[in-house]
Amino acid sequence: MNPIVEVVKSFFIPGSITFLMIGLIVGVTLLYLRGAAAKWGKRWLTLLAVLYWTLSTPLCSNTLETILSHGYETQASPVEVEGIEAIVVLGGGSSTLQADGQEMDALSNPGILRVWEGARLYENLDEPWIIVSGGMNERAGAMTPESIPMRDVLMDIGVPADRILLESSSRNTFEQALNLPSLLDAYGIERFILVTSPTHMRRAMATFIGQGLNPIPSSSAQHSEGFLADRWVFLPDNDSLEASRLAMREGMALVYYTLRGWFSPP
Structure with missing residues (x-):
């Protein structure tokens, strides 16, 4: 397996815990540098919080899955x-x-x-x-x-x-x-x-x-029947975050396969 690909899959998929931890480390480090860097640290941490709240909502995970599966439902x-x-x-x-x-x-x-x-x-x-x-x-x-x-x-x-x-x-x-x-x-x-x-x-x-x-x-079915049926669409939950992570991973895989020339559009 390509080691660069493995690193990306392990650490840089939005929605994963590793991506979140790396983002937090970057943001906190910028805060400690003070001055202009501290301002960027606040912006970065705010962006990270908004990103993970969004990815954790059923609305986001459902939207991402709908985009990926369009035409193949x-x-x-x-x-x-x-x-x-x-x-x-x-x-x-x-x-x-x-x-x-x-x-x-x-x-x-x-x-x-x-x-x-x-x-x-x-x-x-x-x-x-x-x-x-x-x-x-x-x-x-x-x-x-x-x-x-x-x-x-x-x-x-x-x-x-x-x-x-x-x-x-x-x-x-x-x-x-x-x-x-x-x-x-x-x-x-x-x-x-x-x-x-x-x-x-x-x-x-x-x-x-x-x-x-x-x-x-x-x-096949994307999820078991009743998946996220009782969740509020704008409130975060673990299942939605995992579904969003998998959707982000699939989207990145599509880009990678395209760049490698591994497929022809169906």
Whole structure:
């Protein structure tokens, strides 16, 4: 992985605790310098407070997610899925829990919602292949390839094991687009549905198209039903801040992928 990218992801995503702490350190340092620097310190800290209040509101997180998912809010239609040979489900994050000699792999909420959409599509199609894609991410606490717990959830739902294929080496969307074509070719798959979260679908589609693939998008739910339903839209809360952080991260990823020339606009 590019070390600069890892530093940005770890420290400079607006909405993260690390970005907030760095911002506070900069602001307080300016205050101690006094004079003109102190004035800039006050302005900086005020801006930081306003930024984090805004990012913490349901109104902001919903707006950011709506912008990112525009055009990709819906599931594939019955007409679009005719002749589909496979469903590709992209991983949405996982973690490995370890204690007292026991170990269990758990999917994130987005990961579970994506798998559920894959299972829904499978039930409505004529026994297509269902490919789950996701590798290890030790920095995020995933010590097992994400494709394995994804497969396990599918099997628990009722998808036969012999219809599930695993892609277990990719660490990001670009690597998924690079690694999946060989698996698709090996099984003679030409028409397939791509499943991921609405906010991630734009980047995923553009990256896959950039690799010469032509998937049909079918978005999972962005959140569980009732998410933020009882919150005041202008008041901050942790769930909204996390949703805003993920949206900011996705927006920055879109810019990065564009600069690297990794995708073609869908």
